Amino acid sequence: MDVTEAVMARKSTRAFLDTPVDDLVIAELLTKAARAPSGGNLQPWRVYVIGSAAMPTFKEFLGDRRIESPGYQVYPANLWEPYRTNRFAVGEQMYAKLGIPRDDRAARLARLAENYDFFGAPAAFFCFIDKRMGPPQWSDLGMFLQTFMLLAQEAGLDTCPQEAWASWSRTVAQFVGAPEEEMLFCGMAIGHADGDAPVNALVSERMPLAEWTTFVEP
Numbered sequence: 230m231d232v233t234e235a236v237m238a239r240k241s242t243r244a245f246l247d248t249p250v251d252d253l254v255i256a257e258l259l260t261k262a263a264r265a266p267s268g269g270n271l272q273p274w275r276v277y278v279i280g281s282a283a284m285p286t287f288k289e290f291l292g293d294r295r296i297e298s299p300g301y302q303v304y305p306a307n308l309w310e311p312y313r314t315n316r317f318a319v320g321e322q323m324y325a326k327l328g329i330p331r332d333d334r335a336a337r338l339a340r341l342a343e344n345y346d347f348f349g350a351p352a353a354f355f356c357f358i359d360k361r362m363g364p365p366q367w368s369d370l371g372m373f374l375q376t377f378m379l380l381a382q383e384a385g386l387d388t389c390p391q392e393a394w395a396s397w398s399r400t401v402a403q404f405v406g407a408p409e410e411e412m413l414f415c416g417m418a419i420g421h422a423d424g425d426a427p428v429n430a431l432v433s434e435r436m437p438l439a440e441w442t443t444f445v446e447p
Contacts, residue, residue: 230382230383232379235379235380235382235383236379238382239378239379239382239388240431240432240433241388241389241390241433242348242350242387242388242389242418242420242422242429243323243343243348243389243426243428243429243431244348244349244422244423244426244428244429245347245348245349245350245351245387245418245420245421245422245423246349246351246420246421246422246423247349247351247420248351248420248421249281249351249352250280250281250351250352250386250419250420250421251281252278252280252281252282252352254384254386255278255280255352255354255419256278258377258380258381258384258386259276259278259354259377261376261380262373262374262376262377262380263373264376265369265372265373265375265376265377266369266372267366267369267372267373268365268366268368268369271362271366271369272369273358273359273362273366273369273370274356274357274358274369274370274373275356275357275358275359275407275411276354276355276356276357277354277355277357277401277405277406277407278352278353278354279352279353279354279355279405280352281351281352284347284351284352284353287404288346290400290404291345291397291400294397294400296396296397297396297397297398297399297400298396299395299396299398300395300398300412300413301395301412301414303392303393303395304316311436311440315436318434319431319433319434322431322433322434323428323431324337324340326427326428326430326431327340327427327428328427341393344391344393344394345393345394345397347389347391347416347418348389348418349420349423350389350418350419350420351419351420352418352419352420353416353417353418353419354416354417354419355394355401355405355407355413355415355416355417356370356373356374356413356414356415356416356417357402357407357411357412357413357414358370358411358412358414359410359411359412360410360411360412361410367414370414374390374415374417377417378390378417381419385421386419386420386421387419387420387421387422388417388418388419389417389418390415390416390417391415391416391417391418392414392415393416394413394415394416395413395414395415397413398412398413401413401416
């Protein structure tokens with residue numbers, strides 16, 4: 230698989246098989262992903278792996294705990310165009326694949342809760358960052374995470390980055406033993422996509438190049 234194939238094949242998988250993923254495979258992918266660029270070579274990512282063996286213990290730990298206040302605001306308030314439409318459209322496309330109508334609030338909330346089961350993925354990791362870091366270091370996290378996802382695709386694994394876990398920051402930090410100065414950015418579900426799940430047929434749309442790129446005239 231070349232880079233273009235990995236980029237085009239990668240998507241957010243939202244239904245996984247229960248096939249275990251070896252911790253050694255995840256370790257190898259993380260080691261390679263650490264070659265991602267970071268300003269000043271700070272390498273600000275701090276990763277806590279919930280492997281296939283630890284996953285049942287983690288889910289038992291979550292139990293019936295209530296969702297917490299997010300550690301950060303995932304989307305800006307009063308989202309404007311074209312970003313509002315982009316977000317709305319992919320949500321509607323996803324629920325259509327799931328057969329959940331817009332007015333079925335209970336079903337939509339139940340689906341949202343599946344985030345906190347990693348959509349059935351047998352393994353995952355949480356990505357933290359020191360609270361004293363700034364926006365440039367958060368950008369480094371994005372490059373690191375994308376590098377990991379492309380490497381996972383090459384290795385035959387599927388992934389789903391999940392900022393939804395920001396709503397469980399204190400609980401996750403307690404379970405993984407993250408120090409007080411670290412903040413949870415996201416989770417990353419890892420496994421093999423369930424090819425029979427309708428939701429995995431979703432391919433999100435991208436805006437045309439001309440809508441977001443300007444080639445400056447000489």
